[in-house]
Amino acid sequence: MGSLSREAWAQRLGAFRASPSAFMAGPEGESLGRDLLSGLRSEKLSEQTKVSLLVLSLEFPDQLWPDASVAEAATTSLLDTLDLLSPRPSALRRPLLLAATTALIAGGALGPTSGASGRLLRLLLDLASGRALGRGFGLDSEQRPLQATALECLRELESCQPGLLWSCLGLLRGLLRREAPVQPLSLLLTLVLRNALVARARAGTSLWGLLLGGDLPTGDGSCPWDWTLAGEGDAHLKPQAPCWPAAEKEEGGLAALEPSPEEARELRATVAQLLDASYLLTPVAQAQLLWLLGWGLQGLRGQPPALFKPQLVRLLSTAQLTLLHAVLALKAAFGEALFTAQDEVLLLQRLTVAAQHPALPPPTHLFYLHCLLNFPENCPLGPDGEEATPLLLGPQLCQGLLPNLLHDPMALLARLHLLCLLWAEHEEEERGQLQSLQQYLETLLAGLRQRAALAGGPRTSATLCFQASYLVARCLSGYPTVLTPLTHGLAQLYQTRPALAPHFVDLLSSVGPELGEPLKMVLRHEVVLGTSREGALRWHLQTLAKVVDGEAQSTTLRFLQAAASHCSDWGLQQALLQVCRNLMRAGGGEGLADLLQALAVQLEDPDGRDHARLYYLLLAHLSGHKLGMALGPSLAAPALASSLVAENQGFAAALTVQGAPASTSLRLSVGPRRVHGSSPVLHLQVEALQPLYSLELRFRVEGQVYEPLEMVHVPFLCPDHPARLLPLPLHPRRPAPSHLGVSALYTTPTGLTCHAQLPPLLVNFQDLFLPFPSPSEGTGPSFFDELWASCLPKGAESRVWCPLGPQGLEALVSHHLEPFVVAAQPPISYSVAIHLPPASKLLLRLGDAQVDGVSVALRTDDWTVLPLAGDYIRGLSAAA
């Protein structure tokens, strides 16, 4: 494909430009980079075509040669092509240098291990220092532009790999004294110097030797560039990050090291040299030089910013955007050290003049206005990062910057913002002037409203009016003297042109309550009491949907009732129902149910009737909370889904029970045992983790050893309240421990009903113990003996060794068996009788305690409890 003709290339390039990604995905995409490189060497193609190929490679190297190895190869090929050019003047040399540099950087191939990087750097440095110029590299006439281009390429390499050329500082400085193109050289030197100053602060190295360094090293092995400072990968670009050199910020950055006197002197001389020659640079290049020097020298000791002073008058007098912007950067970098209070006033005046000068284009005005509101003051008062008028810029100076109706929208808004800031800042003082400012503001807003009210006017005039209202409401939210007339003005605008309803809805959603609440009220009034004009119903309903609330429902309902008869099409009916929906959310009301019922019959469209009926049912059956939830916007529905989908999802979410993880809602545990009554009772401890309404706990007994358990209801639980104890009576079918499965059903504060499965609760054997009715005084032993005797022969008897802890028998009994002791001779012997519902008994005789344990004789009339009782007794001392 290397021998494509000029036309074929033109066609290919056109196709590529139309959509690079599509082209690269196509059949020709893969070979384009290769073909381009061979095309450059083709003898059939004209130089002009080759330049167009190079321009393409300058713009899309990452598509042509996407990874480092390919980019490396491409750079090598471009450099070879350059070498192969005949010594005649050629328009290809410059673009080839640019293309090689671009390919190397964009492909990520630039680095110490890359052969092409070394080759390119050597060539560029040779060209820049004028040394390649005798080697038949073009003719004399071409050499100067090539030298300039080489310097540009070096600058780009240094930009992308800061610190790469820092050891060339001396060389570059030397060139400045000789006949080298002054602009590219100054810019390169400044950039290298700035980067070196940054690196110096980090690495603590001295620049002195470097600034005095001489020519390029001539030996083949040594190279004048340095990858060590350039760092690994892309990390090197980070440290320069702060865009805007701020004077008062940490001294630490570049100022950490005090330069030695020699170093300071050389540095000063270099900077002075650069500044003196800066007049020879184009204005945009001068601006770059100033930004870079401002960055580099900011806070550096021994470098008085006064070096810049001789330039300032010249710079301040121009109308050049970049120059004035650079002066502002110097202002930010050096603050009071370079600009005295008088200088600051002058700079502000110049900015104010420039922001309204009729000779400058509008985008410039707006940018200067932005600069004024973000002006780096010597002594800033307000909070950082907020737009404010500088202290020295009072209403008097700003007079010419105030908006009027003849301004285009952007200028009007920018100036209106200034007006609001002035008003707010000078509210305390200057009553008289303030009043006139306020009057002016009102007239201006009225003018904008008049424009917006014009039927057939463009959308922009309406948008502008609402943008202005929003801006005023935002900036002056605390000033009812401004907001009240604004509210009434807007109400009047609505009256004249209800078609602006979408703008009103948007405004109400955007502004705070200071304007929003009164505006809602007047608009509601306007809609429900206003004369409904033909065709405006749609807009009225749209507005009403936004502004309805719980108040003044009767008039709203009357309006809706009347409107219903005019709602002939589906859209209007939906709008009407939307209002009803919002009314329901705002708190329903009795009349609303009647209206919905009427609508369910009256509306023409079956869909509308269905909806009305549904709303009626919801209103009649759901509590306020739940209703709000059911009608609220669904979080599940994507923003773009139709309202109907969103609505249905909202219902679905609100009306079905949601599964919820137990850990987020409540904790349930068994509380301390209390023995009384005729059946065992578990005392449940419930702890809510969020407010819960209508909590219902359901239990399932494992193995059905107890009768089914009743549900437990709790109307309201709140996390702040202490845990409540809920009694849960058990009715055992046989005396055995078991697990209770527990599930909870509750309503969240957002109205959702949730179901959660809680961890099972364990019912222990001892939880089922009940005492026998206590015998009368003194008859205990005989009562126990009767029971003891009654167990046999049907029951079972056993003897268990119960280990004792250090507290002894008395403690053990009082701790675990106290309620069941029928007769005792403390601390020697105890007779314990336990009733195990439904109809079993367990009798224990404890006595004759040894040091480490006590022998327990036990009898029961139910042999199945024997192993349980044994386990229980053996576990007693451990449980103590």
Next chain:
Amino acid sequence: MAQRAVWLISHEPRTPLCGTVRFSRRFPTVEKRAKVFNGASYVPVPEDALLLKALLFEFRLLDDDKDFVESRDSCSRINKTSVYGIPVGGEELWPVVAFMKNCMIYASVPLVEQTLCPRPPLISISGVSQGFELLFGIQDFLFLSQKNDAELNSKLNQLPDLLLQTCPFGTLLDANLQNSLDNTNFASVTQPQKQPAWKTGTYKGKPQVSISITEKVKSMQYDKREIADMWQVVGTVTCKCDLEGFMPNVTISLSLPTNGSPLQDILIHPCVTSLDSAILTSNSIGAVDDSAFSGPYKFPFTPPLESFHLCYYTSQVPVPPILGFYRIQEEETQLKITVNLKLHESVKNNFEFCEARIPFYNRGPITHVEYKISFGQLEIFREKNLLIWTIGQKFPKSMEITLSGNITFGTKKHEKQSFDQICIGSTAYVKLHFKIIDYTLTGCYADQHSVQVFASGKPKISTNRKLISSDYYVWNSKAPAPVAYGSLVL
């Protein structure tokens, strides 16, 4: 400080896309830096087609303005500078410097050397002013002395080469593109050492210096007690110095007659080397100072090769050159109008042209006009709802002329007919257009003898002056009119 990409987009209403990308250029090495600097907030530069659509939408140039679209019309979307956030592919590309001029959108994306989240203020981004400068440069190149589409196309074809010269890696080297064009044409000139970068060659030929002063006067006249009339002069001094040698020095002095109005708000071309500080401080915004500096205004400079604006100034002259009154009375079916114009005696009564345009907006077409004028001719353009009163070269001896008439309008047929956002109801204006040759309202002149040239050969020095009206409005005194704050009589 660099640009990541630049575009020129022409607006073509009523075509499927509503526009075309006429030129685009990306700078991949800058893009590489942007990726690192912006980190997680990096948004890549989109392909042309995507950007075209997004920019046209942002500028409201897609042909669907009918419905409220939140992403465009929401009141909280307020842009106060010509720097936009453009949604592309679900993300927002910011900052995009963009403006529209002559049906062409100029756009560029400056590099921000830090993260974009939170957005730094524009003032802290060096690339923003550079982006503007680049776009202004392109605009000047395309539209200065451009006459037709063919010429525009040929200039657009030159752009890739020119940007290769002036902005090879996205960093702008010279905003004057024409300069680079000359540079490529004269590449064989070997430049000596101290040649300024903004002066690409040397002039060979007869030495001459021409200085022209153009003053534009604008005015808003209300004829109301509570509103002060406003008028302002804006001057531009343009020079073309054809001088041999590579660094010729020239000093031009602007002088005022004894009763002349001081020049204020002076903005100077960057080639001026030094300046009297009084020139810098005289401005129209501070307190009025009787001892205002009144010249001579000396400007020493080394001229560039091309014609350039040496300085701009404004001035507040004591009276407007023409004082007007305009009254409209609405009667049932017709408008009764009276226009009165009076030339001030101090003004040179010798116009190249002078006319008053009287438009009627937001009304049906003019059906009938009865009028009486004391001087000049009246032309009626019914389809445009416009009257043009041609006054000609001179005002009569009385210096005062009058027009009165009755105008009847038909019914308005469609909404867009003669639509205007300002002239609602009886709000209306007369706009004056005039030009006076060899005259300035401030009296400012460049004395031939005071021009000093330090170069070989004695140059021929030519000077000329003119006064042109610009935005010269006389408002109907019987209805509200747009007022600037400064005009309110406090």
